[in-house]
Amino acid sequence: MKTIEVDGIKVRIQIWDTAGQERYQTITKQYYRRAQGIFLVYDISSERSYQHIMKWVSDVDEYAPEGVQKILIGNKADEEQKRQVGREQGQQLAKEYGMDFYETSACTNLNIKESFTRLTELVLQAHRKELDGLQTHASNELALAELEEEDGKAEGPANSSKTCWC
Numbered sequence: 815m816k817t818i819e820v821d822g823i824k825v826r827i828q829i830w831d832t833a834g835q836e837r838y839q840t841i842t843k844q845y846y847r848r849a850q851g852i853f854l855v856y857d858i859s860s861e862r863s864y865q866h867i868m869k870w871v872s873d874v875d876e877y878a879p880e881g882v883q884k885i886l887i888g889n890k891a892d893e894e895q896k897r898q899v900g901r902e903q904g905q906q907l908a909k910e911y912g913m914d915f916y917e918t919s920a921c922t923n924l925n926i927k928e929s930f931t932r933l934t935e936l937v938l939q940a941h942r943k944e945l946d947g948l949q950t951h952a953s954n955e956l957a958l959a960e961l962e963e964e965d966g967k968a969e970g971p972a973n974s975s976k977t978c979w980c
C-alpha cells in the first residue's frame with residue numbers, strides 16, 4: 815500500500831509485484847482480474863525481456879478487466895553500458911500499443927515517482943465518470959440536507975407555537 819497525491823487528491827494504491835517466470839503464470843493471471851493499472855516491465859539490458867512484452871500484453875488483454883490502464887516500462891536505465899534495447903524501441907512499442915512509456919531505474923529512482931503518478935492519473939481519469947457520479951451524489955445529499963433545514967426553519971419558533979428547537 816502506498817499513498818500518493820494526484821491533482822490534490824490523496825490516493826491509496828495497492829501494488830502487486832507478479833512473478834515473471836513462466837512457472838508462476840497460473841498465479842500471475844489471478845492478479846490481473848482486479849487490476850486497474852498495470853506496468854509492463856522489461857529490462858533495457860535484456861532483449862529477451864523486451865521480446866516478452868508482446869506475450870504480457872496478450873495475457874493482459876485476455877485476463878485483465880476491460881479498460882485496465884497500461885504503461886510500458888524499460889527498467890534498469892542505470893545499466894547504460896549493458897543496454898540491449900534502445901529507448902526508441904521502447905517508445906515505438908509503447909506507441910504501437912497506445913501506452914505511455916518510461917525508462918526507469920529502481921537503483922537511482924529515475925522516473926519511479928513519475929510513472930506511478932502517471933498510472934494513478936490514468937486510472938483516476940478512466941474512473942472519472944464514477945467519481946463525478948459520487949461527487950454529484952454527495953452534493954445532492956448536501957442540497958437535500960440544506961432544503962430540509964430550510965423547511966425546518968419555516969416551522970421554527972417564529973412560525974410555530976414551539977419556543978425551542980429541541
Ligand SMILES: Nc1nc2c(ncn2[C@@H]2O[C@H](COP(=O)(O)OP(=O)(O)OP(=O)(O)O)[C@@H](O)[C@H]2O)c(=O)[nH]1
Nearest residue numbers: 831832833834835889890891892893918919920921
Ligand atoms: N541495476 C539495476 N538493477 C535492478 C533494477 N531493478 C532491479 N534490479 C535488480 O534486478 C534483479 C531482479 O530484480 P527483481 O525485482 O527480483 O525482478 P523481478 O522482475 O521482480 O523478478 P521476478 O520476480 O523473478 O520476475 C535484482 O538483483 C535487482 O537488484 C534497476 O533499476 N537497476
